[in-house]
Amino acid sequence: MFEKKDYLLIVDDNASVRRLLFEIISDEGYKVETAGSGTETIRMVTSSMPSLILLDVKMPGMSGLETLEKLRVHAPGVPVIMMTAYSEMDACQEAKNRGLVREYLKKPFEIDKLRFLIKNIMPEKIA
Template identity: 40%
Template sequence: MDKKKLLIVDDQNGIRILLMEVFSSEGYDTYQAANGKLALELVLNESPDLVLLDMKIPGMDGLEILKRIKEINTDIKVIMMTAYGELDMIKEATDLGALMHFTKPFDIDEMRVAVNTQLKKNLLEKRT
């Protein structure tokens, strides 16, 4: 069985490291990007199953990255992470195809459950 691929996009190194550790230990292939350009290269080259995407990234913001991910592959699931109550952006992200969002500081167990649920749901869909 193929390992699921998870891409973590956040400009904060500490958050990327934390999420990489958590999801590597869950058995996922994890990739990380600190900016939009690298994130999109990884989306093209690795086709991740799910992207954890920070809303506020210098250079190219989360909404722009989300739009481009969906242009590359509409099947890639995206969960947004946000540090502020950016409700208008969250609504726009949902309209663009994000599944849900977590507000920082998020509960890592809730994040883990959400990712596992999304990726296992993916497996079930592929079996039928």
């Protein structure tokens, strides 16, 4: 069994989005790590399990939905919040209905809504 680490993992292929979310979330007092691809995400969770994953749907190579399928094998109990543009909303709703994700956010999303979701899923701050 892998050791569970108290950190939040941001997965997005856009470095600017990763950097912005990193700053916002770490300013709230959470320990944050980032990954730029699905492959990198799977590699990270097989060595240290995050407490929460923010996962972009549309990424080159392994998409967010493909990454989600692999995460459910490697990290079945880790809650996931999907981040998506309007065109992927149906897939995100289906993933939520099937219990694969806790929640999803439509980009661009309100930062306060993101903070609310994180606080409700991961209530203890981990610095």
